Amino acid sequence: NLNTAVFSEYPNILMIAEESTAWPGVTKPVFDGGLGFNFKWNMGWMNDMLRYMSMDPYFRKDNHNLLTFSMMYAFSENYILPLSHDEVVHGKCSLIEKMSGLYGQKFDSLRAFFMYKMAHPGKKLLFMGGEIAQFIEWRYYEQLEWHLLEIDKHRQFQSFMKELNHFYKDNKPFWEIEDSWDGFEWINADDRDRSVISFVRRGKKKTDEIVVICNFTPVEYNDYVVGVPRSGTYAPVLTSDSLEFGGSGRKIKPISAKKKGQNSMRYTITLDIPPMSAIYLKRIQPKTSKERKDL
Numbered sequence: 653n654l655n656t657a658v659f660s661e662y663p664n665i666l667m668i669a670e671e672s673t674a675w676p677g678v679t680k681p682v683f684d685g686g687l688g689f690n691f692k693w694n695m696g697w698m699n700d701m702l703r704y705m706s707m708d709p710y711f712r713k714d715n716h717n718l719l720t721f722s723m724m725y726a727f728s729e730n731y732i733l734p735l736s737h738d739e740v741v742h743g744k745c746s747l748i749e750k751m752s753g754l755y756g757q758k759f760d761s762l763r764a765f766f767m768y769k770m771a772h773p774g775k776k777l778l779f780m781g782g783e784i785a786q787f788i789e790w791r792y793y794e795q796l797e798w799h800l801l802e803i804d805k806h807r808q809f810q811s812f813m814k815e816l817n818h819f820y821k822d823n824k825p826f827w828e829i830e831d832s833w834d835g836f837e838w839i840n841a842d843d844r845d846r847s848v849i850s851f852v853r854r855g856k857k858k859t860d861e862i863v864v865i866c867n868f869t870p871v872e873y874n875d876y877v878v879g880v881p882r883s884g885t886y887a888p889v890l891t892s893d894s895l896e897f898g899g900s901g902r903k904i905k906p907i908s909a910k911k912k913g914q915n916s917m918r919y920t921i922t923l924d925i926p927p928m929s930a931i932y933l934k935r936i937q938p939k940t941s942k943e944r945k946d947l
Contacts, residue, residue: 879917
């Protein structure tokens, strides 16, 4: 086996497969009948999501499975979520250009998409140019369009990507458990009429939880009810709609959970969800003995 031979000489390298079939065991060890790669590109997720994000939001409710299907197999391999060079060349359009909508809406869509991607199980890959929302396709014979950073929207987008990367690195629920359902739980995967999904990411520590809400329509949903796993107060820690990132700047205040079960959750919160946005929420540390009982 080639991988076994390579690892015997260079034990600290990574072997990553770009493989587009459903061949089983690509990232399982050779001794267990696998091919022995460390990671495999999740081409199914990539194709589904780029198709979904390029679609007019009006039709997304009829294609909701494109948004959720990847979780049916997310733990079958060690996946990387790739937005690679091959998707931004040969007339396929840059990532920002793939987004549905007018100029400003494309930025809103891409920010929401990236926040969803960062919260989804799997390692992340982003090809150069995506971090500044470059409109032209990648050209191997010239540098990126760095002059775009003189334009507010692109400069704000770069700031957003910097903040998002730091957030991912600093928050264990997004990467500590990526091989089982212990690190992921759907809150609501079925709100297809509003194209909203919500889920919880968890770390190894029981209280390490982030609630993720994504709205993939250009419609604001007022008094939206979301299940949460524990009592207490939930506060937004990152939102794609922030003014500093080029969003509308709608404020989301800390929200007290009510003891009213929904879906698989014991409690609920009610909030206004900005259009075409994603929100990360964390539970504020409990202060009362009653709140501490729910830990």
